[in-house]
Amino acid sequence: MTTQLSVVLVFIFLQFLIGLSCLTVKRDMVRLLIGVEILFNAANLCFIALSSNVTGFVDPFPQTIVMMAIVLDGSVIAVGLAIVINAYKHYGTLDIRRLMRLKW
Amino acid sequence: MVAQLIPLQGLAIPTPVLVLVLGGVLAPFMGLLAKRSRFMLREFWAIFVTALSLYSVYQLYLQLEASAGHVLVVSSWGQNPPFSGCFEVDMLGVFMAGSITFLGVLVAIYSTSYMERETRLTEFYTLFLFLLAGLVGVTMAGDFFTLFIFWELMSISSYVLVAFLKQNWGPLEAGFKYFVMSATGSAFLLFSMAFLYGMVGSLNFASFAVAFPNMDITPWTVILFAFLLVGFGVKAAVFPLHTWLPDAHPEAPSPVSALLSGVVIETGLYGLTRVLFLVFDPGFFKLPIAVLAFLTMTVANLTALRQKDLKRLLAYSSIAQIGYMLVGLAAGTAYGVMGLLLHIFNHSLMKGVAFLSAGSLIHHAETRDIDELKGIGRTMPLTSFTLMVAMLGLGGIPPLNGFISKFILFNSAIGTGLIWLTVAGVLNSTLSMGYYLIVIRNLLATPEENHGVHEAPLPMLVITLFMVVLIIVFGVWPQPAIQVADKAALGLVEDVAEYISAIFTP
Amino acid sequence: MSSRSLGYIKIIGFLTIFGLALSFSWLSLEVEFPYHEGGPGTQLVPTEPYKEITPAVSRFMWESRGQDIALQSFVIFASVICCLAMLKEEGSEQ
Numbered sequence: 235m236t237t238q239l240s241v242v243l244v245f246i247f248l249q250f251l252i253g254l255s256c257l258t259v260k261r262d263m264v265r266l267l268i269g270v271e272i273l274f275n276a277a278n279l280c281f282i283a284l285s286s287n288v289t290g291f292v293d294p295f296p297q298t299i300v301m302m303a304i305v306l307d308g309s310v311i312a313v314g315l316a317i318v319i320n321a322y323k324h325y326g327t328l329d330i331r332r333l334m335r336l337k338w
Numbered sequence: 339m340v341a342q343l344i345p346l347q348g349l350a351i352p353t354p355v356l357v358l359v360l361g362g363v364l365a366p367f368m369g370l371l372a373k374r375s376r377f378m379l380r381e382f383w384a385i386f387v388t389a390l391s392l393y394s395v396y397q398l399y400l401q402l403e404a405s406a407g408h409v410l411v412v413s414s415w416g417q418n419p420p421f422s423g424c425f426e427v428d429m430l431g432v433f434m435a436g437s438i439t440f441l442g443v444l445v446a447i448y449s450t451s452y453m454e455r456e457t458r459l460t461e462f463y464t465l466f467l468f469l470l471a472g473l474v475g476v477t478m479a480g481d482f483f484t485l486f487i488f489w490e491l492m493s494i495s496s497y498v499l500v501a502f503l504k505q506n507w508g509p510l511e512a513g514f515k516y517f518v519m520s521a522t523g524s525a526f527l528l529f530s531m532a533f534l535y536g537m538v539g540s541l542n543f544a545s546f547a548v549a550f551p552n553m554d555i556t557p558w559t560v561i562l563f564a565f566l567l568v569g570f571g572v573k574a575a576v577f578p579l580h581t582w583l584p585d586a587h588p589e590a591p592s593p594v595s596a597l598l599s600g601v602v603i604e605t606g607l608y609g610l611t612r613v614l615f616l617v618f619d620p621g622f623f624k625l626p627i628a629v630l631a632f633l634t635m636t637v638a639n640l641t642a643l644r645q646k647d648l649k650r651l652l653a654y655s656s657i658a659q660i661g662y663m664l665v666g667l668a669a670g671t672a673y674g675v676m677g678l679l680l681h682i683f684n685h686s687l688m689k690g691v692a693f694l695s696a697g698s699l700i701h702h703a704e705t706r707d708i709d710e711l712k713g714i715g716r717t718m719p720l721t722s723f724t725l726m727v728a729m730l731g732l733g734g735i736p737p738l739n740g741f742i743s744k745f746i747l748f749n750s751a752i753g754t755g756l757i758w759l760t761v762a763g764v765l766n767s768t769l770s771m772g773y774y775l776i777v778i779r780n781l782l783a784t785p786e787e788n789h790g791v792h793e794a795p796l797p798m799l800v801i802t803l804f805m806v807v808l809i810i811v812f813g814v815w816p817q818p819a820i821q822v823a824d825k826a827a828l829g830l831v832e833d834v835a836e837y838i839s840a841i842f843t844p
Numbered sequence: 845m846s847s848r849s850l851g852y853i854k855i856i857g858f859l860t861i862f863g864l865a866l867s868f869s870w871l872s873l874e875v876e877f878p879y880h881e882g883g884p885g886t887q888l889v890p891t892e893p894y895k896e897i898t899p900a901v902s903r904f905m906w907e908s909r910g911q912d913i914a915l916q917s918f919v920i921f922a923s924v925i926c927c928l929a930m931l932k933e934e935g936s937e938q
Contacts, residue, residue, distance in 0.1 A: 237876065237877075239877055239879065240872045240873050240876070240877065241873075243872040243877065244868070244869045244872050244873065247865065247868040247869065247872065248865060248869075250529070251861055251864060251865050251868075253525075254522075254861075255857075255861050257518065257522065258857070259857075263514065266518050267518075270518060270521045270522060270525065273522060273525035273526075274521075274524075274525045274528065276525075276529070277525055277528035277529045277531075277532060278528070280529060280532035280533075281531075281532045281535070284532060284535060284536045284879070287879055288888060290890065290891055290892075291888035291889065291890055291891060292888065292889045292890075292891055292897055292901070293885060293886060293888055293889070294886065294888075294889055294900065294901040294904040294905070295421060295535070295540070295885065295886045295904070295908075296532075296535060297901055297905075298901070298904060298905040298908075298909050299483055299531075299535075299541075299909075301905065302483070302487070302909065302912060302913065302916055303486075303528060305916055305919075305920070306486070306487065306490045306916065306919060309490070309494065309919055309920055309922075309923035310490060310493070310494060310521055310524070310923075311521075312923055312926075312927060313494045313497055313498060313517070313923055313926045313927065313930070314497075314514075314517050314518075314521065316498075316926065316927045316930035316931055317497065317498075317501055317510065317513055317514050317517060317930060318514070319930075319931065320501070320504050320510055320930055320931070321510050321511075321514065324504075324505075324507070324510070325507065330514075333507070333511060334511070351911075351915075359918050362918075362922070363918070363921060366925065421886050421908045422907075422908035422909060422910075422911065423908075423909055423911045423912040423915075424911075457932075457934050458929055458932050458934075461925055461926075461928055461929035461932070462929070464925050465922070465925060465926065465929060468918075468922045468925070471918075475915075483909075483912060484911075484912055484915070487912055487915050487916055487919060488915075490919055491918065491919045491922055494919070494922060494923055494926055495922060495926070497926070498926040498929050498930055501930065502929070504930065504934075505934055536877060536878075536879055536880070537878050537879075537880070537881055537882050538880075538881075538882035538883055539880045539882060539883045539884055539885035539886070540883065540885070540886070545882070545883055546882075548882075548883065549881075549882025549883050550882060552882070553878065553881055553882055556875060556878055557871055557875050558871075558875065558877060558878060561871070
């Protein structure tokens, strides 16, 4: 039985897979951060989809969770950007394939 | 039952969390004051706050012993538990918090002399206190989103502490790789929270324990299990997701490495244990966790044989020890979980000593290569002695405490029919003694030139010797630790009814 | 790593992702999501007086998640200290 929730879940899974493939394919550090952000966004969308499942009513609990999760994700990405800025300041390039020196 | 742990109007947070968080907030001010005066104010503030938190964990343990059901629910501002964030403190939380704060005090005293040549020390001690606050908060959380908040607090502190010595390239690359993998794990954790909310209707751990025994196993529960395993497994370094650990642990400063290997990965394992026992029944996850334990142990031990860097070898050894702990989780009984908890405590002591004394050796010799550290046993005899005892303990030699917890772990696997896992575990333990003995042989060899005895500075030496004495004492007389671990494991596996009734019938 | 094996890995990767997308879509369309099977959810807010949704949601947020919001402020403080630690120059202190 295909409800409205099922269709939204298909697209949420699709966005989740887009985020994962962005993490595996891209080689620029900032693009990897964007991939992580896409994954967090997919998880927040999953909460919102569950919030509006019953027609005519709105569930307030997932919406409050999303409001707090957005703040937490934002601070995580801010710390990541600080690390990337340091890498650029020292080494001039943001390409992780050229900068991978720790092996085995 | 709802308890007021601090007699402040409306504010009730478990005392260890409050002490560590306030200590972290006030630490920058201590740093500003320390710049004016000559006194080592920052270090003493860190030692004072961690010692105070250890004392408050002990008080919390006494309060738990005295209360009837051994569970305390703490939530502030008159909020109602099933839909609000709360802290639920039971024996398991107190055991983990005790391990964390104990190692925290010792590492704080050690790092006063290890980090004295570095800059940005204010930020180091502030983030150190926030890391401990996040760890203790994760172990005491009673609601999944409260756990997620403290999980993120712990994670962001550890990303920056790994990348702290940013003038070299190694810490930056290791910190960035750790950041990407751990943030992905947090996103998977948020996903699994969404599924759990959709199935149960609230995010409280007690409501999971009430709701899930009545639901059938649909494909959605299998997806939920996979997402939970990835979400917690990235931090706990289980097999396919362990690749950040061999880069992050060597490149971090040695006190931070000791904390990371000693308590941070075990907190990931604590989260996995807590949620798996409350949500699924043990027969469901026995086989997948057993396979993961086998793969983690074997891959880590085989890769560790090729290492030439001392701290990287210790990092692979940490992954192997997580594999042994997963054997206890796969057994699914209270005896297995008791072995897991006892091994968490013992491993934090032993791996703490190993990383701290390796840090002392590296601090003196300025190199991490095992071949170049040849003969350093003559130059620094006491520190090499502590490293040798730690490695013998990690391999599982009888009078030391590693033997007892490994014995309980492998014994529990036999009890539930996973005999192949026990055989694999014993073979892996023997294999791990191989690479420990290589390091010990290099420590005891005769050096080319004789530099005379030049020991490590006093705080580093005293802390490592104290921890070695504790290792030997807990190996010969393990009863206190076994009793507390037993109560903690029983509280998780058997007495779930106590845990549920603390929230649902106030 | 030669470019031919890199091409094979790319093709296998694309097929894996495509297969995962198809299987997740089949799963969510065929098997119904067990919504709130374990227990009743919170008090739902009706959508009819549209302007009343926001005050109701924010009242719910402060009443039941106030503790988490207060603890979140420490996470924000910690991330400020993290950025300070990463972006400060070496040797600027004594």
